Amino acid sequence: MAITTLFEFAILIFSIVLHEVSHGYMANYLGDPTAKYAGRLTLNPIKHVDPFGSIVLPILSFLTGGFIIGWAKPVPYNPYNLRNGKTGEALVAFAGPLSNLAIVLIFSLVIRLGQHVLPSSFILISGFVVYINLTLMLFNLVPVFPLDGSRILFSFLPVRFQYIKDWFEKYSLFFLLILIFFFLQPFSHLVDILFNFFVP
Numbered sequence: 001m002a003i004t005t006l007f008e009f010a011i012l013i014f015s016i017v018l019h020e021v022s023h024g025y026m027a028n029y030l031g032d033p034t035a036k037y038a039g040r041l042t043l044n045p046i047k048h049v050d051p052f053g054s055i056v057l058p059i060l061s062f063l064t065g066g067f068i069i070g071w072a073k074p075v076p077y078n079p080y081n082l083r084n085g086k087t088g089e090a091l092v093a094f095a096g097p098l099s100n101l102a103i104v105l106i107f108s109l110v111i112r113l114g115q116h117v118l119p120s121s122f123i124l125i126s127g128f129v130v131y132i133n134l135t136l137m138l139f140n141l142v143p144v145f146p147l148d149g150s151r152i153l154f155s156f157l158p159v160r161f162q163y164i165k166d167w168f169e170k171y172s173l174f175f176l177l178i179l180i181f182f183f184l185q186p187f188s189h190l191v192d193i194l195f196n197f198f199v200p
Contacts, residue, residue, distance in 0.1 A: 007125060008068055011132050012058055015103065016072040017048045019096040019136060024075040026095035030088045032081035040075045048072040057180070064184055068132070069139045074146060086155050093151035100137035104130050108198040115200070130199055135191050144179060145172035 021043065024035030035041055040048070049055070053071035061069045082088030107129045115123055143149040145168055154165045168175070179187075 005062070008062075008128055008132065009058060011125075011128050012068050012070055012136075013045050013049070013054065015100060015129070015133050015136055016054065016070060017043055017045050018099050018103070019140070020048050020072040020075045022095040022099035023077070023092055027075070027077035027082065027092045030082045030084065030091065032077050032079075034077045034081070035075045038076050048075075050074075060180060061184060064181065069135050071136075071140065071146070089155035090152050093148045093155065096148050097137045097140050100133040100140070103133040104137065104198060107133075111199050127199060131191065131195050134194050134198070138187070138191060138194075142179065144175045145169045 021041060024041045027034065028036050028041065050071060050073040053073070055070075058068040058070040077092060079089050082092065084091070107126045110118075111123055111126050111130070140147050141149040141152075143153045150168065150172075154168075157165055
């Protein structure tokens with residue numbers, strides 16, 4: 001059990017690092033090198049670990065829901081440098097969940113093609129990778145700050161409604177706690193359904 005949990009935490013850290021690096025590369029592609037100059041286009045986890053999102057939240061979610069979720073320190077970017085304006089902001093936000101989806105597709109394909117020829121331990125680890133990245137993708141698409149879903153949603157918010165965004169940011173911790181303590185179980189059921197779809 002302890003070894004399994006360690007594997008899950010290791011996969012989580014690797015996955016959230018790729019998630020954040022994807023944000024940075026998308027921003028750089030769209031014309032903003034802020035993440036590059038900040039040294040955040042790296043797979044070194046030390047550059048990305050967030051004390052709450054990468055350590056405290058995974059432990060809390062594991063203890064309350066039986067699985068782990070989390071996030072890394074957000075990659076910095078300057079929206080005024082991005083091409084395509086608001087669309088660029090949405091693309092930067094969506095790049096993270098899209099990277100998790102790519103990992104899900106790759107490892108679910110590995111499981112499907114290799115379940116009878118690859119070692120069972122590798123298939124088991126691949127299943128962890130799929131499950132954790134599905135969880136990260138769905139969790140980050142929830143429209144609550146600082147998750148990507150909120151950045152996608154509010155990137156299209158007219159300037160005159162900026163106060164709504166500011167209000168949600170102000171009380172973001174409150175909404176996150178509600179999400180963690182009251183919606184983890186139904187959320188985990190949704191992840192289970194999708195997992196059974198991707199993995200035979």
